[in-house]
Amino acid sequence: MPKWFSPAVLVCGVMFAISPLVIAQAPYESTMGLVQKVFYYHMPSAWVFLTASVVCGIASARFLATGNPRHDRTALAAAEMAVLFGLVTLVTGPLWARKAWGTWWVWDARITSSLVGWMIAWAYLILRQYGGPGSEKLAAGLALFGMANVPFIYVSVNYWRTIHPATTVVPKLPFSMGFPLLFCLAAFYFLMFLLMKLRVRVAEQQARLDAIYLSLDEQA
């Protein structure tokens, strides 16, 4: 790993360690009170989940087009990030919704498309795990379809009715709430970046090891 990696991990750890303090500084939202603070973890994890899914889709498309295994390793790492941060999103969401909307789960456009997107990321990993040799290409095809799929789910569920806070809320936040949000957003993106870097590195080492085994077999 590069030299900066260990200090970067330390910085990221400190950011997460002090994030509860930063969030505690933010004022209470007038109608939802304390429970609204889930938002400072919910939204950043949702953004990271979305970013990871998009990265996975684009890397898969490039892998299919070029056949370069480097893109495949990126896609794999991104899919794992999508599953991880998607889980955080899907757990923190209902916790907040229970208090804010009075129900754990609604079939709202954004929730439904997140759930299905998360399932597709999971299916991607299952396919890679159990599909046997050659499954990385099939998984890339799946990722591509998954990415194209999300707008359709969004539109179809949106046609009923949606109660999710609109995206226009965020730029209007006062600084006292905006700063903790940006802080958490930075922390989550930083974490995603470090984990991806680590995962790609592991995949690279695996590929190198496989190549060594193969060449040893040929010599024997």
Place this chain on the structure above:
Amino acid sequence: MLRAIWLIVRKDLTVEVRSRELAYTTLFFAISCVLVFAFSLVQEGRAAEGVGAGVLWMTIMFAGNLALGRTFERERQSETLRALMLVPAPRPAVYLGKLTGIVLLLLLTEGVLVPLVALLFQAELLAHPFWLVSVVAMGTLGFAAVGTLFAAMLVRARSRDVLLPVLLYPITVPVIIAGVRGTMAIAQPDFEVAVVRFWFSLLVAFDVVFITLALWTFEPVMTD
């Protein structure tokens, strides 16, 4: 190109007409599915409103999944898939030929399913036959478009039988939503054409996007 598609469809039809394996098994499975749903959902001779549309689409998906797996298993067992890949025609033609065969088979099954569901669940499915045929055909095409690609991809994968539904169902969620909602709107007493038209156009858009994507990905994923 068109000729190649036609030849593949004709080959599949000939195999099917001689054995009738897929048509019989898919049809029998679909009917048993509907019966199981009827036993669990119809109480005192009545089903809850709108259940019929859901049952119809769930059955199409289950039966379609089975048929998809089987068509490609047949090609694999007799080692004809390699021959199919060696056909001196563009790869997309192979995909389209296979897709046409699956869609025909599913439409045949639906010809039996729709009246059966309408009867057992007292759903007014046949009130607007034109819209029903349009929605069902477009939904089937979308489901089969994704399914044919995935089933073809998985032919060489391990544990393909379980992997097919695992991959196929999350991707075809929009087809299910639009199909069920559209069919429900058709069966409603106060029929609104605008609602049905919305779901129908969503299905058409889905079909266009996913068939285009499948044509593009079929070549790289089917090449070793």
